[in-house]
Amino acid sequence: MKKWIAFTLCAILTSTVLTGCGADKYPNGKVYVFNWGEYIDTETLKMFEDETGIEVIYDEYDTNETMYPKIEAGASNYDVICPSDYMIQKLVENDLLAELNWDNLPNAKANIGAQYYEQSQAFDPGNKYSVPYCWGTVGILYNTSMVDEPVTSWSILWDEKYADNILMQDSVRDLFMVGLKMLGYSMNSTNAAELQEAKELLIEQKPLVQAYVIDQVRDKMIGNEAALGVIYSGEAIYTQRENPDLAYAIPEEGTNVWIDSWCVPKNAENKENAEKFIDFMCRGDIALMNFEYITYSTPNEAARALIEDEDIKNSEIAFPDLSQYSNLETFSYLGDEADTLYNELWKEIKSN
Numbered sequence: 348m349k350k351w352i353a354f355t356l357c358a359i360l361t362s363t364v365l366t367g368c369g370a371d372k373y374p375n376g377k378v379y380v381f382n383w384g385e386y387i388d389t390e391t392l393k394m395f396e397d398e399t400g401i402e403v404i405y406d407e408y409d410t411n412e413t414m415y416p417k418i419e420a421g422a423s424n425y426d427v428i429c430p431s432d433y434m435i436q437k438l439v440e441n442d443l444l445a446e447l448n449w450d451n452l453p454n455a456k457a458n459i460g461a462q463y464y465e466q467s468q469a470f471d472p473g474n475k476y477s478v479p480y481c482w483g484t485v486g487i488l489y490n491t492s493m494v495d496e497p498v499t500s501w502s503i504l505w506d507e508k509y510a511d512n513i514l515m516q517d518s519v520r521d522l523f524m525v526g527l528k529m530l531g532y533s534m535n536s537t538n539a540a541e542l543q544e545a546k547e548l549l550i551e552q553k554p555l556v557q558a559y560v561i562d563q564v565r566d567k568m569i570g571n572e573a574a575l576g577v578i579y580s581g582e583a584i585y586t587q588r589e590n591p592d593l594a595y596a597i598p599e600e601g602t603n604v605w606i607d608s609w610c611v612p613k614n615a616e617n618k619e620n621a622e623k624f625i626d627f628m629c630r631g632d633i634a635l636m637n638f639e640y641i642t643y644s645t646p647n648e649a650a651r652a653l654i655e656d657e658d659i660k661n662s663e664i665a666f667p668d669l670s671q672y673s674n675l676e677t678f679s680y681l682g683d684e685a686d687t688l689y690n691e692l693w694k695e696i697k698s699n
Contacts, residue, residue: 372402373401374400377404378403378621379423379425380405381407381414381425382406391628391637392405394633398627401620406423411431411433415430415434424612425612426611426615426617426618426620428610432470432607432679433520436471438610439470443612443613444613445613446475447477451623452622454626454627454630455478455625458630458647458649458650459629459648460648466482469679470679477608478609479607480646481646482607482643482644483579484605484675485577485580485603486577486580486595487504487575488564488576489574489594490568490571491592494575498594501525503575504577505529511555511556512573514558514559514568514576515577516561517561518561519693521577522696523549524602525549528674529545532545534601535678537685542689545692550696553699559697562582565582568586569586571592579605579643580595583595584642601673601675631647632650632653644665
């Protein structure tokens, strides 16, 4: 009740004056941020507002594919987005991103490891449009109390003894990545015959799959509701904290090594504020807060140096030595024709 009274008084006062009750709390404008769900420590948003006087209006999405049409349509004027590698390439090729002013990004220049900018060149040549935020791998999360053999291959997801105990990603590219890698093909294949073969393999697997999910993989595995699930490495770290029976493996056939990066849409109305936001998130202490909250690997070397837990600092899941694995790839944007083909094949899998 007291909060309601205070809010009412504030509303009355701000209707007559432009000071008091927070009306002048954000003298430096706004920044509209569009990010993955549960992909930031919200305390860092409050810290940014307090330190800069810039208000953060924050929205979330669940896949790159649901984010892209909103940016393409320009209906919502977001200032900061966080796409994945291949989607950044698509946004660049369709002239939907603004070039960054690196003079406004000193923390991004100083703290992000050079290897992550080198990897980003595959989808952002010249590093003109993106600043790495998180990275990781895709692998198999398994419950050691339910799976008694070594998990070394994607083929275990086709083992009938785990029927109704397998979770797959409800994401076109991630799903086909598993099928294509199983067959020894590139996860960036545009070969119609290879994609058809992967589709048939995934249809063959479908009766064994408990569900096609995204964030629910984490919760179901923690709750012992499934034996095996395809998952992002950052989620695997979190699940192990909650359920010590869970383990993570990168299959021998190879997998996706991904980067999610901060970008500024070309139609952003608050570009300077957007760059202030991105650079703030690249500060070592802030990047550490976000890493500890979301548990996805950080490319921020200043943040990694601040990690106090030696087990996490040296975690093979969070910071694997990728040189020990073969057939690792990063998703590429394959063009509209290939996108259409992938989506049509995914619909066939779902409807079969």
